[in-house]
Amino acid sequence: MTRLIADVAVLGGGLIGSWTAYFLARRGKRVVLIEKGVVGAQSSGTNFGNLRLQGRFPGQYPLSLRAQDLWERLEDLIGDSCEFDATGHLYCAFDEAERDKIDHYAEVSESYGIRIEHLDRAQLKRRFPWLGRKVIAATYSARDATANPRLVTPAVARVAKSLGVTVVEHCAVREVRKSGDTFHVDTDTDLQVECGHVVNAAGAWALEFAERFGETAPLFPAGPPQFVTEPFPYFITPSVQTVDGSVIARQIPRGNVILAGYPRTAADPILNRAPVPPVKTLAAMECLAEVVPALRSCHVIRVWSGIEGYLPDMLPVIGQSETTPGLIHAFGFCGHGFQIGPGVGLCLSEIIVDGHTETPLSPFAIGRFQQEIEVSDKFKREFDAVRKTP
Amino acid sequence: MSNVVVVGGGPAGIRAACMLAAHRLRPVLLDEARNVGGQGYRAPSPGLRLDMDALMGGEAAKYHALQAAFASIRDQIEYRPGTLVWAIEGKTLHVATDEGSSTVSFDALILATGAMDRIMPLPGWTLPGVFALGGAQVSLKDQGCFIGRRVAFCGSSPLLNLAALQYRKLGADVVAVCDTTPLGAKVRAAPQLAAAPRTMMRGISYLTSLMRAGTPMLHGVTLLRIEGKSRVEAIIVRDCRGRERRFACDAVALGYGLKPEAQLAELAGAEMRFDATSRLWLPKIDADGRAGRSLYLAGDSVVIGGADAAEASGELAARAVLSDLGIVHARSVARGLRRRVFRLRRFQRALARAFVWPANRVKDLSDDVALCRCENVSVGEIRRAMDQALGPIEVNRVKAITRCGMGRCQGRVCGPALQELVASHAGIPIEAAGRLRVQAPVKPIPLSVARTLAE
Numbered sequence A: 001m002t003r004l005i006a007d008v009a010v011l012g013g014g015l016i017g018s019w020t021a022y023f024l025a026r027r028g029k030r031v032v033l034i035e036k037g038v039v040g041a042q043s044s045g046t047n048f049g050n051l052r053l054q055g056r057f058p059g060q061y062p063l064s065l066r067a068q069d070l071w072e073r074l075e076d077l078i079g080d081s082c083e084f085d086a087t088g089h090l091y092c093a094f095d096e097a098e099r100d101k102i103d104h105y106a107e108v109s110e111s112y113g114i115r116i117e118h119l120d121r122a123q124l125k126r127r128f129p130w131l132g133r134k135v136i137a138a139t140y141s142a143r144d145a146t147a148n149p150r151l152v153t154p155a156v157a158r159v160a161k162s163l164g165v166t167v168v169e170h171c172a173v174r175e176v177r178k179s180g181d182t183f184h185v186d187t188d189t190d191l192q193v194e195c196g197h198v199v200n201a202a203g204a205w206a207l208e209f210a211e212r213f214g215e216t217a218p219l220f221p222a223g224p225p226q227f228v229t230e231p232f233p234y235f236i237t238p239s240v241q242t243v244d245g246s247v248i249a250r251q252i253p254r255g256n257v258i259l260a261g262y263p264r265t266a267a268d269p270i271l272n273r274a275p276v277p278p279v280k281t282l283a284a285m286e287c288l289a290e291v292v293p294a295l296r297s298c299h300v301i302r303v304w305s306g307i308e309g310y311l312p313d314m315l316p317v318i319g320q321s322e323t324t325p326g327l328i329h330a331f332g333f334c335g336h337g338f339q340i341g342p343g344v345g346l347c348l349s350e351i352i353v354d355g356h357t358e359t360p361l362s363p364f365a366i367g368r369f370q371q372e373i374e375v376s377d378k379f380k381r382e383f384d385a386v387r388k389t390p
Numbered sequence B: 001m002s003n004v005v006v007v008g009g010g011p012a013g014i015r016a017a018c019m020l021a022a023h024r025l026r027p028v029l030l031d032e033a034r035n036v037g038g039q040g041y042r043a044p045s046p047g048l049r050l051d052m053d054a055l056m057g058g059e060a061a062k063y064h065a066l067q068a069a070f071a072s073i074r075d076q077i078e079y080r081p082g083t084l085v086w087a088i089e090g091k092t093l094h095v096a097t098d099e100g101s102s103t104v105s106f107d108a109l110i111l112a113t114g115a116m117d118r119i120m121p122l123p124g125w126t127l128p129g130v131f132a133l134g135g136a137q138v139s140l141k142d143q144g145c146f147i148g149r150r151v152a153f154c155g156s157s158p159l160l161n162l163a164a165l166q167y168r169k170l171g172a173d174v175v176a177v178c179d180t181t182p183l184g185a186k187v188r189a190a191p192q193l194a195a196a197p198r199t200m201m202r203g204i205s206y207l208t209s210l211m212r213a214g215t216p217m218l219h220g221v222t223l224l225r226i227e228g229k230s231r232v233e234a235i236i237v238r239d240c241r242g243r244e245r246r247f248a249c250d251a252v253a254l255g256y257g258l259k260p261e262a263q264l265a266e267l268a269g270a271e272m273r274f275d276a277t278s279r280l281w282l283p284k285i286d287a288d289g290r291a292g293r294s295l296y297l298a299g300d301s302v303v304i305g306g307a308d309a310a311e312a313s314g315e316l317a318a319r320a321v322l323s324d325l326g327i328v329h330a331r332s333v334a335r336g337l338r339r340r341v342f343r344l345r346r347f348q349r350a351l352a353r354a355f356v357w358p359a360n361r362v363k364d365l366s367d368d369v370a371l372c373r374c375e376n377v378s379v380g381e382i383r384r385a386m387d388q389a390l391g392p393i394e395v396n397r398v399k400a401i402t403r404c405g406m407g408r409c410q411g412r413v414c415g416p417a418l419q420e421l422v423a424s425h426a427g428i429p430i431e432a433a434g435r436l437r438v439q440a441p442v443k444p445i446p447l448s449v450a451r452t453l454a455e
Helices: A015-026 A058-072 A074-078 A096-111 A121-127 A149-162 A207-211 A278-291 A293-297 A337-354 A366-370 A377-382 B011-022 B052-076 B133-143 B158-169 B183-193 B197-212 B263-267 B306-324 B331-354 B359-364 B379-387 B395-402 B415-426 B448-454
Strands: A002-011 A031-034 A089-093 A116-120 A137-141 A166-168 A173-179 A182-187 A191-200 A220-223 A226-229 A239-242 A248-251 A257-260 A299-304 A308-310 A317-320 A327-331 B004-007 B028-030 B078-080 B084-089 B092-097 B100-105 B108-111 B115-117 B130-132 B150-155 B173-179 B217-219 B222-227 B234-238 B244-248 B251-255 B258-260 B272-275 B280-283 B290-292 B295-297 B370-372
Touching: A002 A015, A002 A182, A015 A031, A015 A149, A015 A327, A015 A337, A031 A149, A031 A182, A031 A191, A058 A074, A058 A096, A058 A337, A074 A149, A089 A096, A096 A116, A096 A137, A116 A121, A121 A137, A149 A166, A149 B395, A191 A207, A191 A337, A207 A327, A226 A278, A239 A278, A257 A278, A278 A293, A278 A299, A278 B084, A278 B448, A317 A337, A327 A337, B004 B011, B011 B028, B011 B052, B011 B306, B052 B158, B052 B306, B084 B263, B100 B448, B108 B306, B115 B133, B130 B133, B133 B150, B133 B158, B133 B251, B150 B158, B150 B234, B158 B173, B158 B197, B158 B251, B173 B234, B173 B244, B183 B197, B183 B331, B197 B217, B258 B280, B295 B306, B306 B331, B359 B415, B370 B379, B370 B415, B379 B395, B379 B415, B395 B415
Parallel strands: A002 A031, A002 A191, A031 A166, A089 A239, A191 A327, B004 B028, B004 B108, B028 B078, B108 B295, B130 B251, B150 B173, B150 B251, B173 B217
Antiparallel strands: A089 A137, A116 A137, A173 A182, A182 A191, A220 A308, A226 A257, A226 A299, A239 A248, A248 A257, A317 A327, B084 B092, B092 B100, B115 B258, B222 B234, B234 B244, B272 B280, B290 B295
């Protein structure tokens, strides 16, 4: 039996858990990061890699901007840029209704100080001549960026480790209980942890830890169909997204085009499977060829997905448990956790060390599911195989 | 009537289709190639005059018999050449052709998808002019082209001498045949190889024909490097006496035997098991080729057995389909086929001792050698990624961190060497290093195939 006494146990070695461990270590806390597999291998490592500011939930902008500031300093923070690239983001509309939508998103973004350019067809033709004619208007945000998700989480965890965090891989948490002020974390290895705080950052696997403490959320696992093409000369500099969600694409400087699209597909966290139905791959290929016609003859070489946790209002759970002092949840990022990841880690470290954070997190409280919640339009549109929701 | 689909138009697929056609099942035969025959019995492209009798030598009769067998069932099957099966979902195949993507459903599926070369990298192996050994033969049979005028045949494979001889017969200059397995190992394997005396004698005749022609035949060599500025100019080897030798050439054919093309089998749900003899992960089958419900595997796509085993196992798999569909066929024939397939595949396992996969070479590779040619990932990059804190020690994680195996070929070329490198560098058994998981598309498909679907 290996018994560790720590200040904080972080459950889940994804992006959120790794950043939380990193910031806690920088504040001098003793942290154990426990991962059932290897760090950064689930949705943290398989997502599209968008650091998108446009079109986010309005209440998330303070967190999101804080996170972007961290991303922009990534190399200073962890000594590795992980292919961070301020590519800009082009949000595309196919018709007038969609144009109204992106203009509305832009108003929100601008109210938080983000500079948005509104481009009509003629301007698009000049700036991005490779765009298909189907795109009638777009908004462009230069501060939006991308990074390589396969590299980021392992890199953050590595630095956290060098700062003193005990990183334990291939170790599944079996039991978490609290007696007095102390949490006891039992695992399927000989590791046992006693600590004052527990961070539940177990992604699509997080619900069981919340439910142990009498809290729940209608979390379900799903993943987007994604693919990558063979490399060819670099010409698509910004990441390109259509407002209907059919195309989210970017080209990396080495030449490959990466695509994620909707609708998402239900995934199986028990068997660890995130299927990509071939028909979705074909549909996404066709959509991409319409948005960037020059890609028509290029080859798709690989598809993949990941297991992400989704909630019906398309907002994550971030914040303190409402039943158990010392327990903090951060899960259910609904496919947009990559951009806010470092911000969430920073906020959680502040909650644990300072008792509070300046960044407003109330929209993300787990208690919101005690009432009837409004099912997001996005949620209705972006899934085809959805488990029963409350 | 049951819908039986055969994938692959080589000896296994054709014999399976023949057996099904004979029982009036009108099978669908999907073949990625434009002409049937697979790799070994490939018919030349129309309009190309090739002396197939000279090219096929002692195998010419089998070549003609197989092509004739196909011709005789041509109107009793639904034959679809130029058709790539790129994904499998339940009982539906997703296929891509020049016309676009469509689906083919099946009640029973026989996969006879063949094999490809196994490659161990060496310095210079990505230079233009280096071909896989099988690629060198395909270029000759399909297009009537040599890979070069002065060709070195290198590696260790029963096909090494055969390909060299084919090149010689058609007028290429074979500068050397460099086999990395010592002659002693072949002699030691001889008692087991004698189980198939005809095949063994054929192998020996290839060797003696080449020697008579004065081709330098080296055994037990170490391939040191391929040199050239912008393309192949020479191969440098260390011979069995330790002397360094240089053979000027403009092309190198490189191969270490074959590895099953088992991607579709895995997508279709076959269980993959580690095989210690070949050091590869192979689909699990029963004695008739059943790999799961409605799934049958035949030929070299399961385990390397050669063309004769492919023909027999194709018919055997088709007979298993018949049995499972409750269709009467001669069971005594099936028993004979089962024995024959077993014997031929056992013979191939003995061959693996006479033509050795150089697993140990991987640890001697210098850091600057490219392991993954699609993504240009070097041996050193992989070692460094593994050495860092929290570094990966499993091939799929190594792929995620380094991109090795992420490119056009999806690890079909670099996969075996990657497994060896990860195992040797981590100091773990190769089966613990895992295997690259397969994902659709099993081969690249252009965006334009999707367009046609919607029209």
